[in-house]
Amino acid sequence: MxxxxxxxxxxxxxxxxxxxxxxxxxxxxxxxxxxxxxxxxxxxxxxxxxxxxxxxxxxxxxxxxxxxxxxxxxxxxxxxxxxxxxxxxxxxxxxxxxxxxxxxxxxxxxxxxxxxxxxxxxxxxxxxxxxxxxxxxxxxxxxxxxxKKLLITDEKTKLHNYRFFKERIVEEFKRASRYGNPLSCIMIDLDHFKEINDTLGHHIGDRVLEEFGRILTDQARETDLVVRYGGEEFIVLLPHTDARRAMTVAERIRRATSSRTFTADEAPLKLTVSCGVATYPTNPEIRDEEDLVRTADEALYAAKHAGRNRTEADPASLQETRTRKSPVRRRKRAGEA
CATH class of the missing domain: 3.40.50.2300 (Response regulator)
Incomplete structure (x- = not known):
């Protein structure tokens, strides 16, 4: 008073x-x-x-x-x-x-x-x-x-960051394991992003990251968790979603990105992305949240190896039965754009 x-x-x-x-x-x-x-x-x-x-x-x-x-x-x-x-x-x-x-x-x-x-x-x-x-x-x-919001938010894209993702994926994996519901992970990489930073400058690269973050938010569903994983890599975590439906979301993101003209200082800028999909528990080799992310990363490597601007799914995650096929070759990060 x-x-x-x-x-x-x-x-x-x-x-x-x-x-x-x-x-x-x-x-x-x-x-x-x-x-x-x-x-x-x-x-x-x-x-x-x-x-x-x-x-x-x-x-x-x-x-x-x-x-x-x-x-x-x-x-x-x-x-x-x-x-x-x-x-x-x-x-x-x-x-x-x-x-x-x-x-x-x-x-x-x-x-x-x-x-x-x-x-x-x-x-x-x-x-x-x-x-x-x-x-x-x-x-x-x-x-x-x-x-708390600042600690779990990526500064450039305003998406959730790696810290928040690490907490949530543990919770979601436990929930999926307890109730037997599918949990899918889409790993996304901006193709040739390093060239944008090197030729146009980091300020353009930051602008691209921000615009791509909005694409992810627009194309993902309300129940999906959208995260900037680090650098030019992003993750979408999809609870209660099998690999085929996750592929649909990933393709929607990929097409929206390739059709978008990004903002640059002097000329229009086109961009593509590559996506990798993995699903628990369809792939029986996925035993924890780290396996899920690693398997999605391996599928992403397969997409980039096949020419980029495409979506690949871990073959075992697509199986209707729990019979496992040979996993996609593990991604080697060194030298990747």
């Missing part, structure tokens, strides 16, 4: 003389005062005005002040109101119920106005500190959320 702003106090009591007396005193001390004579009236007024503090008489004509406190605490809009109970009864049972209902403090009739003011200001200081702490916690949660 702004220190220059008068705190609003909701006084809830069915005794008109008590309300008039306490209201006059509090207004004279710089507080803004609103009043209610019943629990229902107090609940409605609290929702509209959202006072900083409610002075609640335990005895009210409709529902008890304790029940009013519970209802205030139960609603997000009024749960931040500090509660101070006022009563002429000193029984420990009543005090206990008041505090259990969310009371910050407890005063008794007849009033010692100096004591009431002192207690109210102490409650307001505690509320200000609590509110400040809550604001700081919200800001910290937002900052942590932003930091």
């Amino acid at each position: 702004d220190m220059n702003e008068a705190a609003t106090i909701l006084v809830v009591d069915d005794d008109a003389d008590t309300v008039a007396t306490i209201s006059t005193w509090l207004k004279g001390k710089g507080f803004r005062v609103i009043t209610a004579a019943t629990g229902a009236e107090a609940l409605a007024l609290a929702g509209e005005e959202r006072p900083q503090v409610a002075l609640l008489d335990v005895r009210l004509p409709d529902i008890s002040g304790i029940e009013v406190a519970r209802k205030l605490q139960a609603h997000e809009r009024t749960s931040g109101i500090a509660l101070v109970f006022v009563t002429g009864r000193r029984e420990s049972r009543v005090r206990s119920e008041c505090f259990e209902a969310g009371a910050e403090d407890f005063v008794t009739k007849p009033f010692d106005f100096i004591e009431v003011e002192t207690r109210l200001r102490a409650v307001l200081r505690k509320k200000d500190l609590r509110d400040e702490l809550q604001r700081a916690n919200r800001a910290l949660r937002q900052a942590n959320k932003a930091l």
Whole structure:
């Protein structure tokens, strides 16, 4: 609360003389005062005005002040109101119920106005500190959320990065293994990308990566995980998807890329990609997430070896039965564009 702003106090009591007396005193001390004579009236007024503090008489004509406190605490809009109970009864049972209902403090009739003011200001200081702490916690949660997103997002393409992929593929592989659902992986490589960086400059290469990231996002399905794996390599992880359907997605990506004219400084730029597909558990040699990625990488090597701008699937991943054919030759990265 702004220190220059008068705190609003909701006084809830069915005794008109008590309300008039306490209201006059509090207004004279710089507080803004609103009043209610019943629990229902107090609940409605609290929702509209959202006072900083409610002075609640335990005895009210409709529902008890304790029940009013519970209802205030139960609603997000009024749960931040500090509660101070006022009563002429000193029984420990009543005090206990008041505090259990969310009371910050407890005063008794007849009033010692100096004591009431002192207690109210102490409650307001505690509320200000609590509110400040809550604001700081919200800001910290937002900052942590932003930091987490930053840590799992590739800067150039705004796709998920390798860090996020390593976490998710473990989860997806365990899920596929538990329920026997197919899990496919598409490994994608931009053909001759090194030549773009070498001849046109890295700023053009970065622009190509960004545009290709948008192609992947547009062509993949909502349930697919799209990742920049590193350099000019990308991965699409497809839960509940067999190799043939994964091939369809890969071909859609390949055709969209080859038909796209990318942005360059001086002349139109055309680009192609090669894709490799592997699927668990169709290929029985794929025993963990690393096998899945490696097998997709081997299929990608086969696509590049066959002339690029094409999609190849691991043969064993395409089998209708679990009979394994010879795997695609393992990719040798050295010297590949």
